[in-house]
Every structure is written in structure tokens, then in C-alpha cells.
Amino acid sequence: MRKNVEGGPSPADLSAIEAEWPLIEAELSLLDAEIANIYAAEHGGPSPLDWRRLRRAEARVTRVAAELAARPAALREVA
Template sequence: MQSLPLGEPSPADLSAIVAEWPLIAAELDLLDAEITNIYAVEHGGPSPLDWRRLRRAEARVTRMAAELAARPASRREVA
């Protein structure tokens, strides 16, 4: 079994996080929109605005993932 390294993230780890941050942020926004819709079901159902927010968040995740995948391998900095 391999143990996890303790301490601070390496510069390569930080670079990978920075490179992927737009996708991470988009996924967090999508999660928030999904939670809002789940909560709304118990209170009369999601509004048209809730559904629009969910669709926009899904589109943003797709767009950010495509942009990240389209980057040259040298710019992706995978740890």
C-alpha cells in the first residue's frame, strides 16, 4: 500500500489545480444548481429560472471541459 505524501502540494500539483480551476468552478456551480432544484421539489417544484440556471451550468461544464481537453499537452500540467 502506498502512503499519501504529507505536507504542502508540490509546484506541479498547484499548476494542475490552477489549469483545471475553471472546470472545477463550473462543476461547483452545476452542483449548486442541482441542489437548488432538488430542494425546490419539496417546495412546489423548480421555477423556470431554476431550470435555466441548471441548463446554463451544464453548458458551462461542457464548455470548460472541452477547452481543457483542447489545450496542448504541454499546457495541461497533470500531476
């Protein structure tokens, strides 16, 4: 990550983060679902709803990653 004169991220860096934000958000949701299942495993086991939440989060990560990969090459270079 390049830093601008003030020491923060450059406009290009911020643009890349913004372009990848849907994937970052999907991965955070997956992490939350995985943590919930680990916690549930220690307290009687994950419920069917916990497993569904995990599967949906995994599917969302896959879907968003595919959408990002399908972008034109010029847009992927920014991201």
C-alpha cells in the same frame, strides 16, 4: 498528489490545480444548481428560472471541459 518537504502540495500540484480551476468552479456551480432544484422539488417544484440555471451550468461545464481538452498536450499533462 506529491507532497513537498513541508507536507503540502508541490508547486507542480498547485499548478495543476490552478490549470483545472475553471472546470472545478464550473462543476461547483452545476452542483449548486442541482441542489437548488432538489430543494425546489420539495417546495412546489423548480421554476423556469431554476431549470434555466441548471441548463446554463451544464453548458458551462461542457464548454470549459472542451476548452481544457483542446489545450496542447504539453499543457494537459500538467493539468
